[in-house]
Amino acid sequence: MLQKVYDWVDERLDITPLWRDVADHEVPEHVNPAHHFSAFVYCFGGLTFFITVIQILSGMFLAMYYAPDIVNAWESVYYLQNQVAFGVIVRGMHHWGASLVIVMMFLHTLRVFFQGAYKKPRELNWVVGVLIFGVMLGLGFTGYLLPWDMKAVFATKVGIQIAETIPVIGPIAKTFLSSGEIIGAQTLTRFFAIHVFFLPAALLALMGAHFIMIRKQGISGPL
Amino acid sequence: MSKEDISRRQFLNYTLTGVGGFMAAGVLMPMVRFAIDPVLAKEANQDMVAVTEVAKIGDEPKRFNFKIKQKDGWYESEVTLSAWVYKNGKGEINALSPVCKHLGCTIDWNTDPGHPNQFYCPCHGGRYTKDGTNVKGTPPLAPLDVYESKVKDGKLYLGKAKPRKGA
Numbered sequence: 565m566l567q568k569v570y571d572w573v574d575e576r577l578d579i580t581p582l583w584r585d586v587a588d589h590e591v592p593e594h595v596n597p598a599h600h601f602s603a604f605v606y607c608f609g610g611l612t613f614f615i616t617v618i619q620i621l622s623g624m625f626l627a628m629y630y631a632p633d634i635v636n637a638w639e640s641v642y643y644l645q646n647q648v649a650f651g652v653i654v655r656g657m658h659h660w661g662a663s664l665v666i667v668m669m670f671l672h673t674l675r676v677f678f679q680g681a682y683k684k685p686r687e688l689n690w691v692v693g694v695l696i697f698g699v700m701l702g703l704g705f706t707g708y709l710l711p712w713d714m715k716a717v718f719a720t721k722v723g724i725q726i727a728e729t730i731p732v733i734g735p736i737a738k739t740f741l742s743s744g745e746i747i748g749a750q751t752l753t754r755f756f757a758i759h760v761f762f763l764p765a766a767l768l769a770l771m772g773a774h775f776i777m778i779r780k781q782g783i784s785g786p787l
Numbered sequence: 788m789s790k791e792d793i794s795r796r797q798f799l800n801y802t803l804t805g806v807g808g809f810m811a812a813g814v815l816m817p818m819v820r821f822a823i824d825p826v827l828a829k830e831a832n833q834d835m836v837a838v839t840e841v842a843k844i845g846d847e848p849k850r851f852n853f854k855i856k857q858k859d860g861w862y863e864s865e866v867t868l869s870a871w872v873y874k875n876g877k878g879e880i881n882a883l884s885p886v887c888k889h890l891g892c893t894i895d896w897n898t899d900p901g902h903p904n905q906f907y908c909p910c911h912g913g914r915y916t917k918d919g920t921n922v923k924g925t926p927p928l929a930p931l932d933v934y935e936s937k938v939k940d941g942k943l944y945l946g947k948a949k950p951r952k953g954a
C-alpha cells in the first residue's frame with residue numbers, strides 16, 4: 565500500500581533522487597564506532613541534533629498550555645506539570661534536554677577542536693558552529709525566565725546586569741533585553757517571543773548551513 | 788522457511804525501522820497524550836446554585852441570572868449564566884438554557900414581532916415555542932437545553948443544562 569502511494573508520487577514527481585541525495589552516502593570507516601569504538605566521539609554532533617529535535621517538539625507541545633504573562637505564567641506551568649497527563653514528562657524532557665543539548669554541543673565542539681577538524685577548508689563551518697553555540701545559550705537564557713518563579717526572575721536579573729557591563733552599549737543592551745526599566749511583564753513577553761520565534765528561526769537557518777557544508781566538504785579525514 | 792526468504796538488507800531494514808519506530812513512539816507518545824488531555828478529561832461536575840425564590844416565577848418566561856464558579860485550567864472565575872424560567876400549565880417549573888441550538892447565539896423571549904410568544908434567536912432567525920421546542924423550518928435542529936433543577940426551602944436551584952431529544 566505505502567509502496568504503491570510512493571510509486572504513484574514518484575512516477576509523477578521523481579522524488580527518489582531527492583532523498584537518495586540526502587540518505588545515500590557512505591559512512592567512512594574512521595567515523596564508524598563499529599570499526600573503532602573510539603569513533604563514538606563522532607556521534608556528539610548527531611546527538612546534539614537529536615536532542616534539538618526533542619527540544620523543538622516538546623517546546624511546541626508545552627506552548628499549548630503555557631501563558632506568557634506575569635499573572636498566569638507560573639500558574640499555567642504548575643497546571644501543565646501537575647494536572648495534565650504526562651505534563652511532568654513533557655516538561656521534564658524540555659528541562660533536562662536544555663542542559664543536555666549544551667553538554668552534547670560542548671563535547672562536539674571539543675572533538676572538532678582537538679581533532680583540528682576546523683582547519684582549512686572547514687573554517688566557515690566552525691564559525692557557523694560558534695554562532696549555533698551562541699543561539700543555544702540564548703535559548704537557554706530566555707527559556708529560563710519563562711516559568712516565572714523566583715529562581716527564573718533573579719537569574720534573569722543577574723543575566724541582564726551582566727549584559728549591562730558590556731562597554732559602551734551595556735545600558736542599551738539592558739534596556740533592550742528587559743524592555744524598559746523593570747524586569748517584569750514586558751520582559752517576560754519579550755523573552756517568550758525571542759525564545760519561541762526568533763532564536764529557533766535563527767537556529768534552523770544556521771543548522772541548515774552547518775549540514776549543507778558538511779555534505780559539501782565531507783567529514784574530516786582520520787587523524 | 789528457506790534461507791533466501793529474507794535478505795540481509797531486508798532484515799536490517801526491518802530492524803532499523805522497528806528500533807527507530809520504537810524510539811519515535813517513546814518520544815511522541817507522552818507529548819500526544821499531553822496534547823489530547825482535554826479530550827480525555829471527564830466533565831467537571833457543577834453544584835446546584837440558588838437562582839430565585841419560587842414565588843417570583845410566573846407563567847411568562849422570565850430571565851434569571853445566576854453565578855457559578857468556573858475552573859478553566861489554571862484560571863478560576865465566577866461567570867454569570869442565565870435561564871428562562873416559567874411555570875407551565877401543570878404548575879411545574881421549566882428552566883431553559885438561553886443558548887441557541889443552532890450555533891450558540893443567545894435567544895430572547897418574545898422579541899420577534901412577527902412571531903409573538905416564542906423564543907427568538909437574532910443570529911439566523913431561529914425560533915422555539917414556549918416549552919423550548921424548535922420551530923420547524925428555522926435553523927435550530929433541537930429543542931433548547933433544560934437546566935437540572937430542584938426546589939428547596941422555597942428557592943429554585945439550577946445545575947447543568949442538559950440537552951434533550953425531540954423535533
Ligand code: FES
Binds near residue numbers: 887
Ligand atoms: S445561532 Fe441561533 S439561529 Fe443560528
